Amino acid sequence: MPIERVLAMASAQVEAESKFEHHIHVCVASGCLSSGSDRVLQALRDEVKGRGLENKVLVKGVGCLGLCAAAPLIAVFPEGTYYQAVKPEDAPEIIDSLGKAPIERLHCPTDRPFFQKQNKIVLENSGYIDPLRIEEYVARGGYQALIEVLTEMSPNAVIEQITLSGLRGRGGGGYPTGLKWTTVAKSPGTLKYIICNADEGDPGAFMDRSVLESDPHRVLEGMAIAAYAVGATRGYVYCRAEYPVAIDRLDKAIKQAKKTGLLGPNVLSTPFSFDVEVRLGAGAFVCGEETALIASIEGKQGRPRHRPPYPAESGLFGYPTLINNVETFANIAPIIRNGGAWFAEIGTRGSHGTKVFALAGKVQYTGLIEVPMGTTLHEIVYEMGGGIPDNRPCKAIQTGGPSGGCIPARFIDLPVDYESLREKGSMMGSGGMIVMDDTSDMVDVARFFMEFCVGESCGKCVPCRVGTAQMNDLLTKIIDGKATKHDIVHLEELCELLRDTSLCGLGQSAPNPVVSTLTHFRQEYLDRLVETDEEAAS
Amino acid sequence: MSPKVRIKTLKIDGRDIGAREDETILQVARENGIQIPTLCHLDGLEPIGACRLCMVEVRGSSRLLPACVTRVEEGMEVTTKSPRLIRHRRMILELLFAERNHVCSVCVVNGKCELQSLAVALGMTQVRTPYRFPRFELDASHPRFVNDHNRCVLCARCVRVCDEIEGAHTWDIMGRGVNGRVITDLNEPWGESNSCTGCGKCVHVCPTGALSEKGTLREDAGKQRDFLPYLTLMREVRR
Ligand SMILES: Cc1cc2nc3c(=O)[nH]c(=O)nc-3n(C[C@H](O)[C@H](O)[C@H](O)COP(=O)(O)O)c2cc1C
Numbered sequence: 194m195p196i197e198r199v200l201a202m203a204s205a206q207v208e209a210e211s212k213f214e215h216h217i218h219v220c221v222a223s224g225c226l227s228s229g230s231d232r233v234l235q236a237l238r239d240e241v242k243g244r245g246l247e248n249k250v251l252v253k254g255v256g257c258l259g260l261c262a263a264a265p266l267i268a269v270f271p272e273g274t275y276y277q278a279v280k281p282e283d284a285p286e287i288i289d290s291l292g293k294a295p296i297e298r299l300h301c302p303t304d305r306p307f308f309q310k311q312n313k314i315v316l317e318n319s320g321y322i323d324p325l326r327i328e329e330y331v332a333r334g335g336y337q338a339l340i341e342v343l344t345e346m347s348p349n350a351v352i353e354q355i356t357l358s359g360l361r362g363r364g365g366g367g368y369p370t371g372l373k374w375t376t377v378a379k380s381p382g383t384l385k386y387i388i389c390n391a392d393e394g395d396p397g398a399f400m401d402r403s404v405l406e407s408d409p410h411r412v413l414e415g416m417a418i419a420a421y422a423v424g425a426t427r428g429y430v431y432c433r434a435e436y437p438v439a440i441d442r443l444d445k446a447i448k449q450a451k452k453t454g455l456l457g458p459n460v461l462s463t464p465f466s467f468d469v470e471v472r473l474g475a476g477a478f479v480c481g482e483e484t485a486l487i488a489s490i491e492g493k494q495g496r497p498r499h500r501p502p503y504p505a506e507s508g509l510f511g512y513p514t515l516i517n518n519v520e521t522f523a524n525i526a527p528i529i530r531n532g533g534a535w536f537a538e539i540g541t542r543g544s545h546g547t548k549v550f551a552l553a554g555k556v557q558y559t560g561l562i563e564v565p566m567g568t569t570l571h572e573i574v575y576e577m578g579g580g581i582p583d584n585r586p587c588k589a590i591q592t593g594g595p596s597g598g599c600i601p602a603r604f605i606d607l608p609v610d611y612e613s614l615r616e617k618g619s620m621m622g623s624g625g626m627i628v629m630d631d632t633s634d635m636v637d638v639a640r641f642f643m644e645f646c647v648g649e650s651c652g653k654c655v656p657c658r659v660g661t662a663q664m665n666d667l668l669t670k671i672i673d674g675k676a677t678k679h680d681i682v683h684l685e686e687l688c689e690l691l692r693d694t695s696l697c698g699l700g701q702s703a704p705n706p707v708v709s710t711l712t713h714f715r716q717e718y719l720d721r722l723v724e725t726d727e728e729a730a731s
Numbered sequence: 732m733s734p735k736v737r738i739k740t741l742k743i744d745g746r747d748i749g750a751r752e753d754e755t756i757l758q759v760a761r762e763n764g765i766q767i768p769t770l771c772h773l774d775g776l777e778p779i780g781a782c783r784l785c786m787v788e789v790r791g792s793s794r795l796l797p798a799c800v801t802r803v804e805e806g807m808e809v810t811t812k813s814p815r816l817i818r819h820r821r822m823i824l825e826l827l828f829a830e831r832n833h834v835c836s837v838c839v840v841n842g843k844c845e846l847q848s849l850a851v852a853l854g855m856t857q858v859r860t861p862y863r864f865p866r867f868e869l870d871a872s873h874p875r876f877v878n879d880h881n882r883c884v885l886c887a888r889c890v891r892v893c894d895e896i897e898g899a900h901t902w903d904i905m906g907r908g909v910n911g912r913v914i915t916d917l918n919e920p921w922g923e924s925n926s927c928t929g930c931g932k933c934v935h936v937c938p939t940g941a942l943s944e945k946g947t948l949r950e951d952a953g954k955q956r957d958f959l960p961y962l963t964l965m966r967e968v969r970r
C-alpha cells in the first residue's frame with residue numbers, strides 16, 4: 194500500500210537522522226550559493242570523511258536560513274548555533290568545535306529579533322530539510338495533509354477549511370483563496386487545470402524562489418490538494434527561467450513524488466489522478482499577470498486579455514483553471530494539517546496567517562522573514578531589521594514593488610496587512626520591502642519603478658504603453674530641473690488616466706509609486722521645478 | 732443563432748434598451764444610434780479591448796469598462812459620455828499622436844484616417860504631450876503595398892484580419908511596450924514573405940496610413956471595409 198510506504202519512508206528517515214550526534218546544515222539556496230556555499234558544503238563533507246566521522250556527523254545542504262546578508266550561513270544542531278560568512282577554510286575549525294563552545298569569530302547570534310520574531314509556517318522546513326530528498330519532507334510531516342484529504346475528506350470539506358482559514362492570495366491581489374477554489378470547483382467540466390504562479394518578477398523580490406528552492410514538495414502538495422478540491426487533473430508550475438536552481442529542484446521533486454505515487458495516475462492508489470509539469474517563463478514581468486501567463490503556457494504571446502471571463506471559468510486552453518501563487522500553495526498543507534480555525538487565529542481580522550517578506554535596503558539585517566500579518570513596520574525595520582545603519586533616520590518604506598508605494602516613516606507603527614497598506618497608498622504586493630533612509634531621493638525612486646514599467650509594459654493597450662513612457666520622460670525632466678508646475682499637473686493627469694483605463698494590473702498600478710511619493714513627499718518634486726514664463730514675468 | 736439566448740434590459744445614457752445577452756455594450760449602443768469612439772475595434776474581427784477609447788462608466792462599478800469587450804447585463808446603467816470619459820479619451824488620442832510620427836499633411840490617407848477623424852470628433856485640438864519622434868524604417872519591399880511604421884497605432888487589426896479571416900497569419904507584433912512593431916513572418920521584408928497571399932485585407936482594415944497601397948493617394952487611398960461584415964455574415968449562415 195502506497196500510504197504505508199510513505200509512512201514507512203518517514204519513520205525510516207527519522208530513525209536514520211537520529212543516529213547522528215551532530216547535524217550541520219549548509220544553506221544551498223541561491224543567496225548563499227552565490228557566496229560559495231556549495232564549496233563550504235564540500236569542504237565540510239571532506240573534513241568529516243577525512244576524520245572518519247561519517248557515522249557521527251551529518252552534513253547536508255538545506256534551504257534558506259533567512260539572514261541572506263550574512264551568507265554563506267550554516268547551522269549546527271543539536272545546539273542550534275548559526276555561523277555566518279563561512280569559508281571552506283573554516284571547515285576544520287567547525288568540526289573541531291562540535292559539542293564545544295561556538296566559534297566566536299563566525300558566530301551569528303540567533304537570539305536577535307530577526308530570528309525570534311518570525312513565525313514560520315510557509316518556511317517551516319526551510320533550513321531544516323534537504324530540498325532534494327522527499328524522505329526528509331515526509332519525515333517532517335510532509336504529504337500527511339494530502340493523505341488525510343484523499344482518504345478522509347470530501348472536496349467540499351477541503352474548500353471549507355481553506356475558506357475558514359481566511360487565506361488570501363499571496364501573489365499581490367489578496368483575493369480570498371477559498372472563494373477562488375469554490376468558483377473553480379463549481380465551474381462545469383471534467384477537464385480542469387491548476388497553475389502555480391512562480392513568475393515572481395518584482396524587482397528585489399525572492400520569496401517564491403526561496404520557497405521553491407528550500408521546500409519544493411510543499412508547493413506540489415498544496416497543488417495536489419487544490420486539484421482534489423476543485424476537480425482538476427493537470428497542473429503547471431510557471432516559473433521564470435532566471436531561477437535555474439528552483440527549476441532543477443522542482444523537476445527533481447516532481448520525479449520523486451511520481452515515483453512515490455504522490456503524483457501521477459491514481460495518487461496513493463485512490464481514484465484521484467494529478468500530473469504536474471514545469472513551464473518556463475522568458476522573463477517578462479507581465480507574464481505574472483494571470484491571463485498573460487495562461488497565453489504564454491498556450492504558446493501565445495504573453496499579453497493580458499480582458500476579464501471576464503476569469504480563468505476560473507475559462508482559463509488554460511479554455512478550461513476552468515485555478516491559478517494561485519507559490520506562497521499561497523505553500524500555506525495549504527499546514528492549514529489542512531492544523532485546521533482552518535488555527536490559521537484564522539494568526540494575524541489580523543482581515544488578513545490571516547503570515548507573510549514572507551524580502552527585507553532589503555537600508556537596514557542592518559537584510560534577508561527573508563516570515564511574520565504574522567499585522568506585525569508593525571516598526572517591529573520589522575527597527576527590531577528585526579536591526580534599524581538603519583549609521584543611525585540615520587528612516588525616511589520611507591517601499592512595499593509592493595512597481596505596483597506599490599512609499600510609506601513615509603511617520604506611519605512606522607502601521608500594521609502590515611492588506612487593508613492598512615492600501616489605505617496608505619501602497620499594497621502588500623508579493624512581499625518586497627525596501628527600507629529607505631534620509632539619503633534616498635523620492636523622485637528618483639518613483640522614476641526607478643516607472644522605468645521598470647516602461648520596459649515591462651506589453652504594449653497592448655495605449656495608456657500603459659505610451660503613458661508609462663511619457664511619465665518616465667516627465668520624471669526625468671523633473672529630476673533634470675527642467676520641469677514647471679504644468680508638468681506636475683500633466684503627470685497627475687497621466688496617473689489618473691493609467692489607473693482608470695489600463696487593461697491590466699500593470700498599467701493600472703504603474704502610477705502608484707508616483708502617486709504615493711507625490712502625496713507624501715510632494716516638496717521634493719516642487720523643489721526641483723523651474724518657473725514658467727508667466728511666473729518669471731510677474 | 733441559438734434560440735436559447737436571453738434578452739436583457741439595460742440603460743445607456745438614460746435610454747431603456749433591450750439586448751441579447753451575448754451582445755457587448757458597444758454593439759447595443761451602436762444599434763441604438765449611440766456613438767462610442769473606437770479604434771482597435773472593427774466589426775467582423777475578434778475584439779481585444781486595446782485602444783481604451785471605448786471606455787464607459789457603469790453605475791455601481793468604480794472602474795471604467797471597455798464597451799467593445801464588456802457584455803450587457805440585466806439592469807446595467809451605462810454612461811458613454813462624461814467629463815471624465817471625454818478627458819481620458821482626448822488624452823489617449825494625444826498619447827497616440829505623440830507616440831510615432833503622425834504628420835497628417837504628408838500622409839497618404841490624410842482626410843481618410845480614423846485617427847484623424849477621432850481627433851476631430853473628440854475635439855482634440857492640441858497635443859500637450861511631447862512628441863517622441865522615434866525613427867522607423869519604411870518597408871516598401873512588397874510589389875503592391877507599403878508598411879510605414881511611423882503611422883502605426885498598434886491596433887493589431889492587420890494581425891487579426893490576416894489570422895482570423897485570411898487564415899495566413901503573416902502579421903505579428905514583435906517587441907514589448909513602446910518598442911513593439913508589426914512584422915511580417917519572422918521579421919522578414921514584406922515582399923519576401925512566404926505566407927502573405929497578397930489579398931490586401933490588412934491594408935483595408937488599417938485605420939491609418941501605416942499600411943497602404945502603392946500608387947494611391949488621398950481620395951484613392953480610401954479604405955474599403957464592407958467586405959468584413961459581409962464575410963462574417965456568410966460564415967455564420969454556413970455554420
Ligand atoms: C503585472 C502583473 C504581474 C504579476 N506578477 C505576479 C507574479 O509574479 N506572481 C504571482 O503570483 N502573481 C502575480 N500577479 C498576480 C496574478 O495575476 C494572480 O492574481 C495571482 O497569481 C493569483 O494568485 P493568488 O490568488 O494566490 O495571489 C501579477 C499581476 C500583474 C497585474
Ligand code: FES
Pocket residue numbers: 768769770771772779780781782783784785786797798799800
Ligand atoms: S475599441 Fe474598445 S478598446 Fe479599442
